Amino acid sequence: MLPAERDFYSTQSVHSDPGMADRLAELPGGPDELALLVRHLLIHREEAGRFGCALPESRYRSEAETRYIDDILDIVTQLDKAPLTAPRRPLDRFAGTCRDFALLHCALLRHTGTPARVRCGYATYFAPGFHDDHWVTEYLHPERGWVLSDPQFVPDARIESGYELDFDPLDVPRDRFLVAGEGWRRCRTGEADPKTFGVSVLGLMGLWMVRGNVVRDLAALNKAEVLPWDAWGVGDGGRRGDDEPGDVELALLDEVAEATVEADFERVRSLFLDTPGLRVPETITSYQSYDGECEVRLRDDRPGS
Secondary structure (H helix, E strand, O other): OOHHHHHHHHOOOOOOOOOOHHHHOOOOOOHHHHHHHHHHHEEEOOOHHHHOOOOOHHHHHHHHHOOOHHHHHHHHHHHOOOOOOOOOOHHHOEEEOHHHHHHHHHHHHHHOOOOEEEEEEEEOOOOOOOEEEEEEEEEEEOOOEEEEEOHHHOOOOOOOOOOOOOOOOOOOOOOOEEEHHHHHHHHHHOOOOHHHEEEHHHOEEOHHHHHHHHHHHHHHHOOOOOOOOEEOHHHOOOOOOOOOOOHHHHHHHHHHHHHHHHOOHHHHHHHHHHOOOOOOOOEEEEEEOOOEEEEEEOOOOOOOO
16 A cells, blocks of 8 residues: 555544544544444434434434534534543433534544544445445455444444444445446446445435445545535536436446446545536535435535645
């Protein structure tokens, strides 16, 4: 690995920066222990029932729109002023999505000296035969290279969330989580049915969903860890995929998919920084799940800006 790549993924992004360092005192140092800590700080907004509780509607709709880890940790400490390492009831945890689990884990890994990044793609372990839109952490193991970790599925020793997996969620096999580019490749070659990719509970499925994730995964590899429903440029197919890409865009998406599957650092940096329609602009379109479409201006210190 090039020193530049290691250094790049060892430093925080505008999205992952946790802000006040004093609240991160006495953190555990290992990736597995940090994943468990994340599990104790966050709850997925769709899983409250697994913990036997109900999330207030206002929190259900709003908290997952929080983009930056410093803001997420502000909400965590507003809900419970105890140190971040202290146990929390499910309703005293930030109510987000899989992206937030992955990004917080990534932020804590970077803070404690482990190179890490967020990956956007598809999990095959939610429902048989379906590829669910999902985000995980990828961190650099000193001996094994890049390892996938899913902090959302780490067993909670205090309150069991009821997830059952046939593998270690802290070491996710590459065939159980497909990075978005691999999903795109399989759909384009006919190896997989695009209708099996997406968010089934919202009825959002198809190649247009994979298209957006290919661009979001490229952005995440460049430390622009946007929300799962953010879109811009080549990745923006509209709310229901009514804006289909032309031949030139399809060829570009094929190239991005190949580069992100290989995670070729120089190539993903060059594609992101030098290609119009791939780099995250100052203002993006956010197709929010419950409050409709809106334009959002991002913080100004985007990667490469």
